Amino acid sequence: MFERFLKVLTSSVIKKQLMGLTGLLLCGFLLTHLIGNFLIFVSPEAFNTYAYKLTSTPLIYVAEAVLMGIFLLHLGLAMVLTIENKKARPVGYYMKQPTGRGSTFASSTMPITGIVIGIFIVLHIIHFKFGAHYSVTYGDVEMRDLYRLIIEEFQNKAFAFGYIVSMAFIGVHISHGFWSAFQSLGFNHPKYTTVLRCLSTIYAITIFGGFSSLPIYCFLQGVQ
Amino acid sequence: MSSEEKQLTLNLKVWRQKDGKDKGQMVDYTLEGVSTDSSFLEMMDQLNEKLVVENQDPVAFDHDCREGICGMCSLMINGQAHGPESETTTCQLHMRKFNDGDTVVIEPWRARAFPVVKDLMVDRSAFDEIIMAGGYVNVNTGNAQDANEILVPKEDADLAMDAAACIGCAACVASCKNASAMLFVSAKISQLALLPQGKLESDKRAQAMVEKMDELGFGNCTNEAECEASCPKGIDISNIARMNREYFKSAVVSKS
Incomplete structure (x- = not known):
């Protein structure tokens, strides 16, 4: 029974479906993360209070653990699948040309964009989650002044530029990954798949544009 | 012979490999007087005739019907499966698609599951093994049924x-x-999954075929659709999505 379960779980189809499912969950996380971050545009108080409320509930540890689990599963599966794919063709072609009717820049660079995103996430957590701890008091409540940290970090032009470039990598990754996840999960429809592919591009542009607006805004805030 | 027929001189780079154990290498040949009216395989025949006359070993390649329906011909031509034309097998590709003085690179299919037998011939029996694992229906022998006894929706x-x-x-x-065989396997699963005749074994079929495919060492699909673009029969990747659904269903409901 367990052996059967393990065989199913390690089959190419289920591995791809888990890859798609974790990818979609991460896409969902990115959108909520972006919406939360937009509070930076409202006011320092709105943003700091949001961050404070989010981190002051014990549920945050559960949420962080789940998110970490999803991310590690996505990363682990990506590594396993890529190694298997390389092994499937031990002798390469002398000449190989794409047909021009199938693969795209985004689809053929998924492992590369994925690695860059992985490195970005580690740096991102070090810089912001474990970055300098400033305090601010609104009313009677003392909380972390995350807003100040972000404004300060983005005064560094190279850092801000690196952030935007990383967002471009995420955008490219999502533009293929989003619709691809639906295909792996078994959803392909003569009408809706075309819509889904458009949606994939729109989602990628939204994530790239949305997150890129933050360093630009923060940089300009510091200049004033 | 058409009125527009031309003669081409081609620089061929052909993969030569004595047997499965040999390391193999690309070998250059110059072939003159190739008619633009000839098919790609006729050009290969012409090369072989030249090699035989020169007392050299002819190039081994797979072919059978030469009408685009048997699936025997293969060849990676200038880095593309079955050459540059869409929905065309190598045997149906014509030399009018090439220009005088062109360099044409000819290689065998490359995949761990398809070992090279000799030169451009590969052993594709891995596909037979996948079919044997579940790509069939069990039918009772006896008189043929009435044509309309089992109704099938037109779509x-x-x-x-x-x-x-x-x-x-x-x-x-x-x-x-990734040398993935998912388009092939999904087409074979789909043709049976869509018909009432295929329902009997449907709870086992996808599982058996997918797991055999994995066992044989094919890669995983990354949804790039190069398979669809290279398929001489235009099989599309919606079949792969159907296979993914069928596998999930089969893995969940199968009693065995």
Whole structure:
């Protein structure tokens, strides 16, 4: 029974479906993360209070653990699948040309964009989650002044530029990954798949544009 | 002979490999007097005739019907499975698609599951093994049934026929950067999953075929659709989505 379960779980189809499912969950996380971050545009108080409320509930540890689990599963599966794919063709072609009717820049660079995103996430957590701890008091409540940290970090032009470039990598990754996840999960429809592919591009542009607006805004805030 | 027929001189780079153990290498040949009216395989025949006259070993390559329906011909031509034309097998590719003085690179399909037998011939029996694992229906022998006894909706019949157009040439594996066989396997699963006749074994079929495919060492699909673009029969990747659904269903409901 367990052996059967393990065989199913390690089959190419289920591995791809888990890859798609974790990818979609991460896409969902990115959108909520972006919406939360937009509070930076409202006011320092709105943003700091949001961050404070989010981190002051014990549920945050559960949420962080789940998110970490999803991310590690996505990363682990990506590594396993890529190694298997390389092994499937031990002798390469002398000449190989794409047909021009199938693969795209985004689809053929998924492992590369994925690695860059992985490195970005580690740096991102070090810089912001474990970055300098400033305090601010609104009313009677003392909380972390995350807003100040972000404004300060983005005064560094190279850092801000690196952030935007990383967002471009995420955008490219999502533009293929989003619709691809639906295909792996078994959803392909003569009408809706075309819509889904458009949606994939729109989602990628939204994530790239949305997150890129933050360093630009923060940089300009510091200049004033 | 057409009035516009021309003669080409081609620089061929052909993969030569004595047997499965040999390391193999690309060998250059210059072939003169290739008619633009000839097919790609006729050009290969012409090369072989020249090699035989020169007392050299002719190039081994697979072919059979030369009508684009048997699935025996293969060849990676200038880095593309079955050459540059869409929905065309190598045997149906014509030399009018090439120019005088062109360099043409000719290689065998490359995949761990398809070992090279000799030169451009590969062993594609891995596909037979996948079919044997579940790509069939059990039917009682006896008198033929009435034609309309089992009703099939027109849409389903059309989709099943589209999937059944697969000739098993393995261009999908050859063109996939991961050497994945998912387009082939999904076409074979789809043609049966869409018809009432295939329902009897449906709880086991997808599982058996997918797991055999994994066992044989094919890669995983990354949804790039190079297989669809290279398929001489235009099989599309919606079949792969159907296979993914069928596998999930089969893995969950199968009693064995």
